[in-house]
Amino acid sequence: MNMGLSKYFIRMVGFILLLGTLPILFLGLFSYVKSTAISREQVIKGNMSMLFQTEMRVEQLLKTVENAVTQLQSSSLIQTMKDRMLTQFDFQYFDELFYQLHHLQSYENGIQDVTLVNYPQDWIGNNRMLTSLSTLPNKESIDAYMQSRQNAYWARELPTESIPPGMSTTIGINFIKKLPLQVQNQKPVGLFIAKITSAELNKILSNSASLGKTMILDEDYRVIGSTNDSDVGKSLWGYGEKLLRPKAEQEGYFESEFEGEASGVTFLKSAYNGWSYIYVIPISEITKESRVIGWITLLVSLGVGLIILATSFIIARRMYLPIKQLVDTVKGLPSSSTNDEHKSDEFQFIGGRFEKMKDTQARLENQIQTQVQFLRELFIFKLFQGKVKPSEVNEKLSLYGYSENWKRLNVISIQIDSLKDTRYEERNWDLLLFAISNIVSELIPAHRRLSPIQFDHFQVTILGTESENVQEVKAELFEMADRIQSTVHNVLGLEISIGISNCYPHISDTPNAYQESIEALRYRMRLSEASILLHEDVQSGVSQTLRYPEQIEAELIDAIKLTDIARAEELIEAFLESVFSVQMNFRVHQMAFVRLLVDLDKIVQPYGISLSTIHEGNHSLFQELFELKTVNELRAWLQDSIISRIVGILEQQRNSQYRRLSDHMLDLIHERFHTDLTLESCAKALNYHPNYLKRVFRGELGINFSDYLIQYRMNIAKQLLLDSDMKISEIAEKIGYSSSQNFIRNFRKTEGTTPGQFRENAI
Secondary structure, three states, X not given: OOHHHOHHHHHHHHHHHHHHHHHHHHHHHHHHHHHHHHHHHHHXXXXXXXXXXXXXXXHHHHHHHHHHHHXXXXXXXXXXXXXXXXXXXXXXXXXXXXXHHHHHHHOOOOEEEEEEEEOOOOEEEOOOOEEEOOOOOOOHHHHHHHHOOOOEEEEEEOOOOOOOOOOOOOOEEEEEEEEOOOOOOOOOOEEEEEEEEHHHHHHHHHXXXXXXXXXXXXXOOEEEEEOOHHHOOOEOHHHHHHHOOOOOOOEEEEEEEEOOEEEEEEEEEOOOOOOEEEEEEEHHHHOHHHHHHHHXXXXXHHHHHHHHHHHHHHHHHHHHHHHHHHHHHHOOOOOOOOOHHHOOOHHHHHHHHHHHHHHHHHHHHHHHHHHHHHHHHHHHHHHHHOOOOHHHHHHHHHHOOOOOOOOEEXXXXXXXXXXXXXXXXXXXXXXXXHHHHHHHHHHOOHHHEOOOEEEOOEEEEEEEEOOOOHHHHHHHHHHHHHHHHHHHHHHHOXXXXXXXXXXXXXXXXXXXXXXHHHHHHHHHHHOOOOOEEEHHHHHOOOEOOOOOOHHHHHHHHHHHHOOOHHHHHHHHHHHHHHHHOOOEOHHHHHHHHHHHHHHHHHHHHHHOOOHHHHOOOOOOHHHHHHHOOOHHHHHHHHHHHXXXXXXXXXXXXXXHHHHHHHHHHHHHHHHHOOOOOOHHHHHHHHOOOHHHHHHHHHHHHOOOHHHHHHHHHHHHHHHHHHHXXXXXXXXXXXXXXXXXXXXXXXXXXXXXXXXXXXXXXXX
């Protein structure tokens, strides 16, 4: 693995670099953000201060104009002029008025024009003209000032308004003051209109503006003054509605887009006349200084980062050397992948090699354990087969981890009673025995047994104990067997029987003990299912002779010949009770049933059939008999596989014989119906007893012999009545009646009418 391209080495360099540069980056970012905030705050404060100064200068100009107009309004001349009409007799007063109005403009107060309006005397005049008010074009603009509820106020003058002749045509703002001075309940009779041009306001604003734009908005958010003359008269209603009106403060700052550029807006609302002073400056100008600070911070951070990079490379190289040595060491270990060096960093590479070693070790241990288990089972198989030399037994027990100090040994053999009425099938037999072996392994401690195995369709286990008390050993064996039996029933839903051998001291005697356990299971035939049988117990009191129940067998054979199934089943039950009522060796029981099978086979031999030919099993008849485990299985096997089939054969043969006899009797009737034919004459002709023929005929045709004979004769008679002209007496004689009266009586009985009437109705 190349250290120069090592993933972990690169990660180490990156980590050290990150550890060193993060504080610098955070510090630079903090400095930039803080400096930007301070710079912006200073700019906003400076702008607000400038707006205050601008407001003071503008309002000083406005107040100067108001004072000048108020002084002129309170003069004696104005008081005199309000009652003067526009005639040639009062020209000296109007000259004085022109002089005063012109004198008012001479002050450096920014007043461009002053107009006096006298409504009662119907004239209007300023320093350039004097004319009748009623003849003034667009007098409505003057009337609008007069109709305002305010006695003194400032109003904008828009370029779209109609300017009266003789008045200034430049755009500006007008100060409106009504005459006379405010007196309670006195109606105004005239107006003073003092005009200041927007250029005068723009001059004041230009002195204060630097990088941004300063504007004055009236109460309707229309520009009445701006550092840019082209802005005067523009309406910023939407701008003001959106950004100024929702603000409860009289002054403040916000950011918004202005004329397509992101801008910062500082605003101030005048309490004097409700005008708004705003200063608009692009955000880029506000943040100019902070951007410079940001660039300086970035360059410093980059420089420090380069220094940290070089330092981190040197430190990481020193720290990586031990890891490289470890990687070189584990390269010689087996790998789970041919290209793992290119797909993982060093620790993953090392971990992968160690995981491979761990997996290999676990696999080898599993293989060893599996092989040991196979060897254990092979050893136990040989023990049951008697193929282990006595001199090798102790050595093998020690090798496979079994105890060598057992004083007494027993073999238990487990056999499944039946799969009938369970959820299993015959093909599951080996799997069920394997499951039983696992249950035995869990229930019996390992130090008390050898490994359970399956042997000759049984589950067998060798048990050992160090106890020499025979009764104690027997009680423990029965307790273990009962626990195994109940567990198998609860877990697998199976009934099992367990055979237990006699105790034996040497493990080399296992083959004999195994036969004893199997022989103990054979005695289950005269007991019930789910039995636990100890060989010693079943052998005690056993008789070797049996009085064969010949009388019951004879009655059974008669019942079978008569095909009386119910009677045969009763006699089978009696036969079983008679045989198993005597406690004897199981082989004697088997011989009794072998004799029964031989005698039953003689029943079907006259028909050229034997029980072996009608047997449908995979094994021979006697092999199946020897494999039966319980009385219930034996009873069912005898009834279903033996007796029922024999009865079926007999019924088949008997039905065939009955059919032949009935056919012969029908032939006799059809051939001899015109004679004096009787059942006795038929029996004599066929060499059978009349009662036997009567039963056979009725069984096959469902009608008595005499009734069928009469019915056949009547059918012949009807045919003769329809197809011939023979007399009734001739027909009676032809079909076998000696008397025509007997014929007529039988005809009426069967057909419901006399032969003559039958013929007449047919014609």
